[in-house]
Amino acid sequence: MTPKQKLVAFKTILIKEVLRFSRIWVQTIVPPVVTTSLYFVIFGSLIGPRIGDMGGFRYMDYIVPGLIMMAVITNSYANVVSSFYGSKFHHHIEEMLVSPLPNYIIVMGFTAGGIARGMSVGMAVTLVSMAFSDLQVHDLTVLVTIVILTSTLFSLAGLINGVFARSFDDISIVPTFVLTPLTYLGGVFYTIQMLPAFWQKVSMANPILYMVDTFRFGFLGVSDIPVALSYLIVGGFILTLYLYALYLMNVGYGIRK
């Protein structure tokens, strides 16, 4: 395939993925907006004022970046894992397998679809959040890059989950038992400064902490962790997951008998 043909093929997968989640927007875009709005109402408006300040900011303003990030993470992941597993389950992954598509284009196509979903949901949630808080943007470049990188990372993770999944149950295990706890403990609702020294250390092993913290820095201009370190860690994860996903595709794990 020529580079131009590869680009066409990549765009085909991406557009197909975007159409897929747009067609079922009531299941893909609306739920995260509803859930996040509930968080805004309960933690921000109702309980927030009693909590007072967090890290020197109104509680509402403190949690909004984390909540947006949480929506981006879960939706990027969910998009790729369900799309990829679905295409395996209904066998239409074979449409790609009989074509000359190189495996890395398949990986990149599905990942790009996950990023598109993550960004769409992220935008929708951000719009809603503007009704609850008047956040200012401190550093737009950091904001945009970290959210795209995070979305990339979890799209790749979702792809790997989709490759391994053998049933529809398998695609909800990781979100339930890994993603949600890591996100809750990733400093969405509190600053790790509040934790005892030991638990601060433990928290540092949680990659989501870095992403949430850096994203919040993009809004508030303060962070618990050096921003450069975050980029390094997120970049490292993306590279590792990408190579692993590519390896799985190359050996045909779960897709080529």
Place this chain on the structure above:
Amino acid sequence: MTTALSIRDLTKAYANGFQALKGISLEIRKGDFFALLGPNGAGKSTTIGILCSLINKTSGKVEIFGHDIDRDFSAAKMETGLVPQEFNFNVFEPVEEIVVNQAGYFGIERRVGVRRAERYLKQLGLWEKRRCQARELSGGMKRRLMIARALVHEPRLLILDEPTAGVDIEIRRSMWDYLRELNAAGTTIILTTHYLEEAENLCRNIAIIDHGRLIENSSMKELIGKLQVETFVLDLRNPVKTLPKTEPECLRMIDETTLEADIQRGCSINFLFEQLSRQGIEVLSMRNKTNRLEQLFMHMIGNGADGKRKDAA
């Protein structure tokens, strides 16, 4: 170069250890219309799956128009179109999108893909259904959708795994005409089917596999020529009480107005009519008992005349 497909010593052991292919070698010439036959579970779909890299082979070598499927992956793919045995499209996607997307996976720009989708959907009688979700199509329409999808990148080798399963007679005949036209225009076609009449009608060359081994590979003419005895069914105008005598003896009585005649290959059939006329027996019509290829086939895969499989006991 005159070879479209070359398979050397192909073997496949599935993950559960089952040896589905035990060393298959096959050459198919450019422009051929080739039948790949065999009973259920023989290994036809496994072979085809390997050609299209849906299945990883255990060992052996496959070349498509001289492109090794391992080393020259992308070139081999560009030449090959597959109509699989099982439906494998997204049933929620609109018909037209399925075909256009497939073009996209082959690097064909959307503009061109849309034009080609129109051409092939029209040729296969699906244009009116282009906006329907694939799940709204009937079984026969779904098969035709898979043919349109397989053609959209205009491959030189088209592989069809039981394309006429569940297709009504009229559509089947039009599908045959369509495939003949494609073949006449230069596309090499490989076809599997359990309708042996179909294979005899369409295909010039044939391979039969059974239990993962190639048991026959020749031209259709040669193979049919191997048939030693042909059985005909005679319908009589008036009932007969006893079996009419003939010289040589070749008749069996099925019921009062139906006889079966076994005729040796190369023998004239005139003697039979002469002798029956002399006895005042009038034959209304005559037909082959089974399709000729079917008779051979049953013989080769180890079925006795009683139609029971020896290995099934």
